[in-house]
Amino acid sequence: MPYVAVKGGEQAIQNAEALLKAKRRGESAVPELSLEQIKQQMQLAVNRVMAEGSLYDPDLAALAIKQSWGDLVEAAFLLRAYRTTLPRLYYSEPVETDRMHIQRRISAIFKDAPGGQKLGPTFDYIHRLLDFKLAAENNQFSAPTTEVGAAIASTTAATPRVLNTLAQEGLIGATNSEDPTYTQSATHSPQLPNSPTPHPPFDITRESLSTPTSRDARLQNLARADEGFLLSMAYSTQRGYGKNHPFAGEIRVGEVEVMICPEELGFEVAIAGITVTEVQMVNQFKGSKQIPPQFTQGYGLTFGYNERKAMAMALVDRALQAKDLGEAIDGPAQNEDFVLFHSDNVEAQGFVQHLKLPHYIDFQAELNLIRQLRHNYDQAQAEQNGVEQPSTNTPDAPAPSLDHPPSLNDGASAQDLKIHHSSKL
Amino acid sequence: MVDTAQAQSRSSWISALAKAPLALLEERVATLGALPEYRFLRSPEIGLAMVRGRTEGAGQPFNLGEMTLTRCVIQLSLAVKDQNGDGSVSGFGYVAGRSQRHAELAAVCDALLQHSDWQSKVQAQVIEPLQGAADAQRAAETAEVDSTRVNFFTMLRGEA
Secondary structure, three states: OOEEEOOOOHHHHHHHHHHHHHHHHOOOOOOOOOHHHHHHHOHHHHHHHHHHHOEEOHHHHHHHHHHOOOOHHHHHHHHHHHHOOOOEEEEEEEOOHHHOEEEEEEOOOOOOOOOOEEOOOOOOOOOOOOOHHHHOOOOOOOOOOOOOOHHHHOOOOOOOOOOHHHHHOOOEOOOOOOOHHHHOOOOOOOOOOOOOOOOOOOOOOOOOOOOOOOHHHHHHHHHOOOHHHHHHHHHHHHOOOOOOOEEEEEEEEEEEEEEEOOOOOOOOEEEEEEEEEEEEEEEEEOOOOOOOOEEEEEEEEEEOOOHHHHHHHHHHHHHOOHHHHOOOOOOHHHOHHHHHOOOOHHHHHHHHHHHHOOOHHHHHHHHHHHHHHHHHHHHHHHHHHHHHOOOOOOOOOOOHHHHOOOOOHHHHHHHHOOOEEEOOO | OOOHHHHHHHHHHHHHHHHOOHHHHHHHHHOOOOOOOEEEEEEEEEEEEEEEEEHHHOOOEEEEEEEEEEEEEEEEOHHHOOOOOOOOOEEEEEEEOOOHHHHHHHHHHHHHHOOOOOHHHHHHHHHHHHHHHHHHHHHHHHHHHHOOEEOOOOOOOOOO
16 A cells, blocks of 8 residues: 655644643652663663664663653664664674573573572562552661672572483473484575584674574564564464463573673673563473474573563474474464464554554545446446336436535545655555 | 783782772872873863673673763873983773763873882872772762671571
8 A cells, every 4th residue: 555645744743743742741849760770770671672672772662752751662663663773883703691680580481490499570470469568668678688608699600501400301302403304494504413503693783584494583673573462463373273281491580691702802791781581481392203202492591580471482483393394384373474474563553553643645546446347336226226117216327425425525635745656665 | 921920910900990980080180280291192082882792691792782981191201201201102992871080090090100210109099099988989889788687597487
């Protein structure tokens, strides 16, 4: 559908923006939100915006939330737009999540997970009752602590993965590309076991995605996908649209180092610690002709503490492996065309919301078409009726609504505006 | 060819400088007194790094998302030759986020740490305090998180 641009309305548009800014600020007697307040006290919102904006920068995410009046999808859009203004200088080494500085770590499959389970700050076991004490200000809460040995506190040792227990028994699909039928997609050429990646990972910000997709492309897409969309897709698999019996093998939240290797230095340096959430779902797999029965994994990794999103990502990642595993594709979550091309909220909100922009000329064309069709239809009806019951209806009596259609304002307003045709959007 | 041990210690101080909170870094650099003159070989520049993860934590790499980063390169002026007669030391700064000042301070410290007249002083007055603060913060976080260490028991059906 061509979109026809309009001109005019400058004053109204400027005033609408000024009004938005004033309304967004609220009453001037109420203190203005600082970015530091948003960053600290709305941290999960900041995390969501960083994940969906696909840009890790808590300061910018807080600014985007403030600027978007708390609309998190709009805030993600602002970050996406901002990132396009910057050059990409480096690619990091893959983050080592097993060396994460743990802030939360749980397993739903082994209660005695090596390394221990730590609930961290979580809503999980809290009644969902409104806390009216929080409505008052000047709340002071102190964090509980347990004295741990200095050796443990400063340790940077890796926390073993829960799923290693299954891997040791050979009961879970290999994570390295040892089995090309499993981890490699159709678009990737088969490679030798344990050889380094022969090509850089797919980048959806540089190449346009086409199906069949490889898992690296899917994971990048899912990592920045809309949380609500992923949640519903994940939920649909649990309700039977592509069932695959998931268990939360391990969920860990914490800080990982980002290492880059600048050419001018010639060695790796850690430039930051960033918080990520990692989810490893364990799913049943009945096996196929080539692969014996075993567990398979759905994988979720997101910026920030973003557990619901990461869990949903893992479920959808697993559902999308259906084609690689030779499973029947009978649920929407298993359909990569459906999932990957509708997961991005920046694209989705743009296309849905463009409908509210002026479509006067488009609609005029539609209107003319429907009027013509209606006219033809009425004529045909009238002719038919004329044959059957010539006494009750004269064939040439025009339907009043055709010659004198209800007057619509769009014709007049379209004249006021200088219309330019554009095939954009 | 980069000397491995030297590269390791340099990598470690560059990281300490990058991860330090700017306020603390300013405070520590202020204790050094007057700094030698320097100029930018590359002015602070804001850009992106694409952060990568691994499929299932250990498999094929994939692109997770980007982060902001600021980098710059400075060169100490020739007037401050060290005992080896090396005055053209350059320092590199790489920091997460968009603080040009942070990148500049990091680069200056990196240069000073390569200069024999300054190395021990900067190591003692900047790097060690920064690492100490980071370790203390990490220990405090670990103590908090450890208070939520949980031991679940499975109940057998029919058990009282």
